[in-house]
Amino acid sequence: MNSLPLAVRDSSTMLRRNLLHARRYPSLTLNLLLTPIVLLLLFVYVFGDVMSAGIGGGAADRSEYIAYVVPGIVLMTIGGTVVGTAVSVSNDMTEGIIARFRTMAIHRGSVLIGHVIGSVLHSVMSVVLVGAVAVAIGFRSTDATALEWLAAFGLLALVALALTWIAVGMGMVSPNAEAASNNALPLIVLPLISSAFVPVDAMPGWFQPVAAYQPFTPAIETLRGLLLGSEIGNNGWIAIAWCLALSALGHYWSKAVFNRDPK
Amino acid sequence: MPSSVMSTSIRGGGPQSPAAVSTIGLRKSYGDKTVLNGIDLRIPAGSVFALLGPNGAGKTTTVQILSTLIAADGGQAQVAGHDVATSPDRVRTAIGVTGQFSAVDGLITGEENMLLMADLHHLSKREGRRTAAELLERFDLTEAAKKPASTYSGGMKRRLDIAMTLVGNPRIIFLDEPTTGLDPRSRHNMWQIIRELVTDGVTVFLTTQYLEEADQLADRIAVLDDGKIAAEGTAEELKRLIPGGHVQLRFSDPSAHQSAALALREVTRDDDSLTLQIPSDGTQRELRSILDWLDSAGIEADELTVHTPDLDDVFFALTGGTDQRKEALR
Numbered sequence: 001m002n003s004l005p006l007a008v009r010d011s012s013t014m015l016r017r018n019l020l021h022a023r024r025y026p027s028l029t030l031n032l033l034l035t036p037i038v039l040l041l042l043f044v045y046v047f048g049d050v051m052s053a054g055i056g057g058g059a060a061d062r063s064e065y066i067a068y069v070v071p072g073i074v075l076m077t078i079g080g081t082v083v084g085t086a087v088s089v090s091n092d093m094t095e096g097i098i099a100r101f102r103t104m105a106i107h108r109g110s111v112l113i114g115h116v117i118g119s120v121l122h123s124v125m126s127v128v129l130v131g132a133v134a135v136a137i138g139f140r141s142t143d144a145t146a147l148e149w150l151a152a153f154g155l156l157a158l159v160a161l162a163l164t165w166i167a168v169g170m171g172m173v174s175p176n177a178e179a180a181s182n183n184a185l186p187l188i189v190l191p192l193i194s195s196a197f198v199p200v201d202a203m204p205g206w207f208q209p210v211a212a213y214q215p216f217t218p219a220i221e222t223l224r225g226l227l228l229g230s231e232i233g234n235n236g237w238i239a240i241a242w243c244l245a246l247s248a249l250g251h252y253w254s255k256a257v258f259n260r261d262p263k
Numbered sequence: 264m265p266s267s268v269m270s271t272s273i274r275g276g277g278p279q280s281p282a283a284v285s286t287i288g289l290r291k292s293y294g295d296k297t298v299l300n301g302i303d304l305r306i307p308a309g310s311v312f313a314l315l316g317p318n319g320a321g322k323t324t325t326v327q328i329l330s331t332l333i334a335a336d337g338g339q340a341q342v343a344g345h346d347v348a349t350s351p352d353r354v355r356t357a358i359g360v361t362g363q364f365s366a367v368d369g370l371i372t373g374e375e376n377m378l379l380m381a382d383l384h385h386l387s388k389r390e391g392r393r394t395a396a397e398l399l400e401r402f403d404l405t406e407a408a409k410k411p412a413s414t415y416s417g418g419m420k421r422r423l424d425i426a427m428t429l430v431g432n433p434r435i436i437f438l439d440e441p442t443t444g445l446d447p448r449s450r451h452n453m454w455q456i457i458r459e460l461v462t463d464g465v466t467v468f469l470t471t472q473y474l475e476e477a478d479q480l481a482d483r484i485a486v487l488d489d490g491k492i493a494a495e496g497t498a499e500e501l502k503r504l505i506p507g508g509h510v511q512l513r514f515s516d517p518s519a520h521q522s523a524a525l526a527l528r529e530v531t532r533d534d535d536s537l538t539l540q541i542p543s544d545g546t547q548r549e550l551r552s553i554l555d556w557l558d559s560a561g562i563e564a565d566e567l568t569v570h571t572p573d574l575d576d577v578f579f580a581l582t583g584g585t586d587q588r589k590e591a592l593r
Contacts, residue, residue, distance in 0.1 A: 013382040021370050024411075096366035100427070103330045105355035106383050261333040 003107065010107040014114025021088070022122065029122065032084045036077040036130050043069050043197060044137060055199060063138055070134045071223035072196025075216055077130045078123045078160050079187040082167035085119040086187075089171025090180035099262060112254055116164050123160035124153075141227040152226040155239065159219050162243040163187060165250025172257040191216045215242040281344070283308040283435050283466035284329060288338035291324050298324045300490035301338065306483070308434075311457070311467040313481035315474065317582055320487045322470035323363055326439045329468065330360040343435055359433030363440045365420045366427070369413030373404050373423050376412055380430035398426040402456070418449030425456060436460060438469040442476060454479055474578050488582040501577045508571050509540045510553055512564035523562045539564075545571045 052065035174180035194216035225232030289302040343357035381391030514520035
């Protein structure tokens, strides 16, 4: 039995199953999408004037703050979407049908791969929607070339993949949906304490390492660099390294948990 | 009771017929708790085998090991000629499993569940649709096919579950407590379904805690108790193991009960129900001699019933431990 065509075929079957779930029960998807949009509007229209006073030496206006905050919001969107993934994986693992899949001659990893691809597609879709809202309220890139846009999308997809694998692992070890959403909380909190809303050097000194040495900050800075022309420095490589490391970690973690004997 | 007395010869298929399932010394424990303590089984292809036992006896664990869901700690198990530990995927191509808890996807419709199975068995689109429609029809689910499986009743879910199990034409089907939680009508439907499966030549391995179910369906029955096979054989063979036959006399007058008990002596008396039990194998000859004996002692019972041993007696005698036996002798 050749395993690659089997893997592709079974994984796409599982993906179809997950997409069917998402289509039948869109409420979770919509709830998760609402959070970044509300935050975006809140930070721009309610806190916008105050926040913009804190960057660019106080000379920035609201439209500059929109530009500053959108990359962070976009990454937060991914974080929020994959919390939904953790919840649905955890829900799914309590379903009897998983036991059935385990006793069938199908590609072992297809259940997880279906979740992962579904979640990445879902993240990309959410990013596009949140991005559209951002453009509607005045977000514009600064001379970004087509290549830079492409790179930005590539980065977002990579981040989505990395966070998804971690979320799948979190979902796998969570006994129920509540536990899964609690366990996945870092994926919501980390962007809040990154450079998403305020620059790292505007934070208190003791806190700066927390903001600087975490996956969201380099990814946000890279995205800013690509779309707004700011300095990327080595943030690009750091972001890619984070993504690859998190993907590998999440992948092995999820697989190990899945291959354990069910209780 | 020594276990060698309990085991009976393999009947029916004979030792040369291929075994669909065979295990030698299967063991499994969780922490300190030994769930399976050396299980030997040999199930000929094309037969119905029932693993009978009380809750916690290890029935589900046995099914989980044989269906490659969990690994055994020791011993060997072969299903469809393949070792479950070393070639689980070959085992999986031959089996279908309906677990104790419904293994349907509640979020999608019954039809979508069936098509999902068809896709996972790599049937072509047309063949998948045909198989799904046929099985939905066969299990009386056509009307509900477009509704989410979560809205199904217990009996419907179980039928969908089995329909999904049948999609790939498995040669060996495991049914873990297929009728637990079903109402009497659904239970009888399920029995009919299981009987039909066997006419197709598949091997059915079912677990149950209902003696009647094992008696009704199974060619051979193994009684599992505390992780060990306490007895194995056909329903008739098992019944013969237990000398549980007796004649029961019931009295309405306590003093008549009392004097009869004193006159007959070698009987089991129950003062609450005003009954006496006289051991008997239920033959006409013995029944006549009991009646003669009663007449000569001048005893007139209000009711006389002949009780032949059934699987209940076997079950309680084998699985009850000392408590049940004491109760039987009281």
